[in-house]
Structure formats: structure tokens, C-alpha cells
Amino acid sequence: MHHVWPSLVGKDRYTCVGLMSGTSMDGVDAALVSMNASLERPRVELLRFSSAKYPESLRESLADLAAGANVTAEEVAMLATSVAVAFAGAFFDVCRDAKADARAVDFVGSHGQTVAHVPPGSGSPVAATLQIGPPAMIAALTGVTTVGDFRSGDVAIGGQGAPLAPYCDYMLRKSDTANRVILNIGGISNLTYLPAGASRDDVIAFDAGPGNMVVDTLYRALFPRQGDYDEGGARASVGAAQRNVVERMMRHPYFAAAPAKSAGHREFGPPFAWALKTAAESEDASHEDILATAVALTVESIVDAVRRFLPEGGVDEVFVTGGGARNRAMLAGLEGALAPMPVRAIDELGIPAEAKEAVDFAFLAREALLGRPNVLRGVTGASRALVLGTIARGSE
Numbered sequence: 001m002h003h004v005w006p007s008l009v010g011k012d013r014y015t016c017v018g019l020m021s022g023t024s025m026d027g028v029d030a031a032l033v034s035m036n037a038s039l040e041r042p043r044v045e046l047l048r049f050s051s052a053k054y055p056e057s058l059r060e061s062l063a064d065l066a067a068g069a070n071v072t073a074e075e076v077a078m079l080a081t082s083v084a085v086a087f088a089g090a091f092f093d094v095c096r097d098a099k100a101d102a103r104a105v106d107f108v109g110s111h112g113q114t115v116a117h118v119p120p121g122s123g124s125p126v127a128a129t130l131q132i133g134p135p136a137m138i139a140a141l142t143g144v145t146t147v148g149d150f151r152s153g154d155v156a157i158g159g160q161g162a163p164l165a166p167y168c169d170y171m172l173r174k175s176d177t178a179n180r181v182i183l184n185i186g187g188i189s190n191l192t193y194l195p196a197g198a199s200r201d202d203v204i205a206f207d208a209g210p211g212n213m214v215v216d217t218l219y220r221a222l223f224p225r226q227g228d229y230d231e232g233g234a235r236a237s238v239g240a241a242q243r244n245v246v247e248r249m250m251r252h253p254y255f256a257a258a259p260a261k262s263a264g265h266r267e268f269g270p271p272f273a274w275a276l277k278t279a280a281e282s283e284d285a286s287h288e289d290i291l292a293t294a295v296a297l298t299v300e301s302i303v304d305a306v307r308r309f310l311p312e313g314g315v316d317e318v319f320v321t322g323g324g325a326r327n328r329a330m331l332a333g334l335e336g337a338l339a340p341m342p343v344r345a346i347d348e349l350g351i352p353a354e355a356k357e358a359v360d361f362a363f364l365a366r367e368a369l370l371g372r373p374n375v376l377r378g379v380t381g382a383s384r385a386l387v388l389g390t391i392a393r394g395s396e
């Protein structure tokens with residue numbers, strides 16, 4: 001057991017916190033989780049979930065940074081501190097909500113905030129990924145050992161550094177009897193295919209394309225001062241999608257590229273959303289129609305990915321996670337296009353859709369602290385499976 005992080009030695013259960021903010025930048029999600037120490041039969045139990053919005057000015061600066069704004073290193077450093085402060089705040093929020101003693105938390109797993117993602121195959125001369133909100137700052141602010149910066153190691157050895165959730169899906173959510181797809185619709189969508197009784201080499205997973213990213217960008221532009229997103233998909237539900245615009249946007253080379261692949265703002269940030277809007281407007285689309293078209297594009301990119309890259313007839317059930325699971329237009333579109341495959345929110349597996357990824361980062365941290373390779377290299381394309389994550393020591 002000498003690979004085990006000293007403060008975990010001899011414990012058979014851990015209380016931990018997963019912290020996550022995805023490309024949507026809609027808020028910092030915090031999951032207080034209890035998990036066992038079993039290597040073969042890991043189990044996680046969500047005790048409490050909370051989500052805190054970034055202060056609006058921070059959100060705007062982060063969105064600008066991710067969209068390629070011209071900012072100085074000093075500004076990036078200050079944003080990194082602000083993200084760490086927001087993440088530490090989310091940690092204390094979830095502890096307070098649960099009436100849990102923050103000092104009794106064994107560890108934190110933090111995704112950080114992605115502000116750049118240029119993996120192999122994205123056309124950049126050097127592969128890179130940058131999640132800001134240093135684990136050392138979070139450990140210092142919370143006093144709790146923090147694992148973060150999960151993606152860098154994988155990118156250094158030829159991997160995409162993404163998606164990372166498939167390892168957790170494989171360890172925690174595979175079925176012995178059903179061929180299962182776990183579909184996360186965050187800013188970007190990613191899917192994990194877990195054939196019944198899968199071994200790790202059987203897992204197929206990749207980013208399918210934009211999740212809510214295009215829908216959110218257009219919603220904020222078309223319906224200013226009416227919230228950050230289309231609540232429940234209400235506006236998109238009353239619009240009519242323009243199939244020819246969807247087909248045109250589907251010509252983006254990302255969709256046909258074979259996995260391993262991962263996406264971000266670089267592929268599907270504002271310029272892509274404006275291109276969709278311009279194409280739609282040239283045909284007299286209403287604002288609702290434009291939103292419906294963006295939803296239809298997300299649906300089509302997912303359905304196209306299932307047809308292209310998963311075995312034909314090989315999927316028995318689809319579980320949807322992430323904020324997209326709360327958009328009824330998105331779910332209805334998927335149900336219609338994937339029928340007769342059942343499409344359900346992941347809540348039916350006992351985990352709220354909005355908490356799933358935060359739980360996953362707590363689990364990735366467990367694996368890092370136990371010294372276990374916590375990535376499927378067949379998924380990321382890395383030359384070997386590393387123990388991903390940088391460990392910053394708490395006040396033990």
C-alpha cells in the first residue's frame with residue numbers, strides 16, 4: 001500500500017468534495033461525497049450538492065479569456081486566483097449546507113476552469129490544455145489536500161486530456177446486462193459507450209461536439225437580460241428547427257473525425273454560433289427558430305456520433321447527464337432521433353444530472369491518492385495510462 005497518500009492509509013471510507021466548472025461557466029459545482037476504499041468494487045454516495053455562480057464580472061473575464069481575448073499574463077494569474085477563491089467558496093458552501101465539518105473532509109478533487117484546450121489533432125503546433133484555479137491555492141484556502149490539474153499529464157504524452165469522465169463511468173456505472181451509453185451534455189457533449197460487462201479496452205468515448213455551448217451563446221444574444229439559458233428549453237420548444245442549416249453546420253470537420261477527439265471553445269465557441277445564426281437569419285428565422293436550430297444541431301451531432309462510431313444496434317439505453325438533461329427540447333429531440341433506444345436522465349441511476357461530473361472529479365482524486373492510473377488511454381489516445389492529477393497537501 002506504499003502508493004497510498006499518507007493521510008488515507010488505514011481508512012476504509014473517505015469523505016471528499018468534488019469541484020467542477022465546465023465550459024459553460026454557469027457555476028462552480030460542489031459535491032460532498034462519501035466513498036469506500038475498495039479497489040475492485042468502488043462505490044460513491046452523494047451526500048450533498050450545491051452550485052454557486054461565478055460573480056458576473058469574473059464570468060465575463062473567463063469567457064473572454066476562453067474566447068481568445070488579448071490579455072496579459074498578469075491578468076491570467078489574477079483570474080486563476082479568483083477561480084481558486086470561487087472553488088474554495090464552493091467547498092465551504094457544500095460543507096455548510098450539509099452541516100459537515102470542513103476539517104473532516106479527507107480530500108478535494110478539483111477540475112479547475114478550462115480556459116484553453118488545444119489537444120493533438122486540433123491543428124495547433126503544440127498540444128496544450130490549461131485549467132486555472134491552482135490546486136495549491138485551493139489546498140491552502142481550504143486546509144484540505146487537493147488534487148487538480150488532471151488533464152496536463154495525459155496531453156504531455158500524446159493524449160487528448162479528455163474526456164476523463166469515461167474512466168469513472170467504467171468504474172462506477174457499467175452494467176452486466178445492458179449496453180449502456182452515458183451522455184453528458186455540458187457546454188460540450190461527450191459520450192461513453194459501455195458494452196455489457198465491459199472490460200476497459202471495450203469502452204468507446206469521445207466529445208461528440210457542442211452540447212449547450214451554441215444554444216447558450218445564442219440565447220444570451222437573442223434574449224438579453226432573460227437569464228443565462230433557455231430555462232427548460234421553453235423558447236426552443238416553440239421554435240422550428242431549420243434542417244438545411246443543421247446540415248450545413250454539420251459539415252464542420254470535427255464531426256467526421258475519428259476518435260480520440262475532444263472539443264472546446266476553439267471549435268464551437270462564439271464564431272461557430274454566429275455562423276449558425278447568420279445562416280438561419282438568411283431564411284427569416286424567428287429567435288425561437290434559431291434556438292430550435294441550435295438544439296437540433298446538438299441533437300444531430302450526438303445522433304451522428306452514435307451512428308458513426310458505436311457498433312450498429314449495440315446500444316440498449318442512454319442516460320443523459322449535465323445541464324442539457326434539463327432542456328426538454330434537447331431531450332425530446334434525442335428521444336425522437338434515437339427511438340426505440342430509451343433516453344433517460346441519469347437521475348434514474350441514482351445521481352442527479354447536475355452533480356455527476358463533480359462526483360467524478362472526487363472519484364478521480366481518490367484514484368490519484370491511491371496511486372491508481374485513472375484514465376482510459378484507449379479513450380484519450382495517450383501513449384500510456386498515468387496516475388493523473390497534481391496533489392497539493394492540506395494542513396494535516
Ligand SMILES: Nc1ncnc2c1ncn2[C@@H]1O[C@H](COP(=O)(O)OP(=O)(O)O)[C@@H](O)[C@H]1O
Nearest residue numbers: 022023024186187212229231232322323324326
Ligand atoms: N433548467 C435548465 N433548463 C435548460 N437548460 C439548462 C438548465 N439547467 C442547466 N441547463 C443548461 O446546462 C448548462 C450547464 O450545464 P453543465 O452540465 O453545468 O455544463 P458545464 O460542464 O459545461 O458547466 C447551462 O448553461 C444550460 O445551457
Ligand SMILES: [Mg+2]
Nearest residue numbers: 022024026027
Ligand atoms: Mg456547469
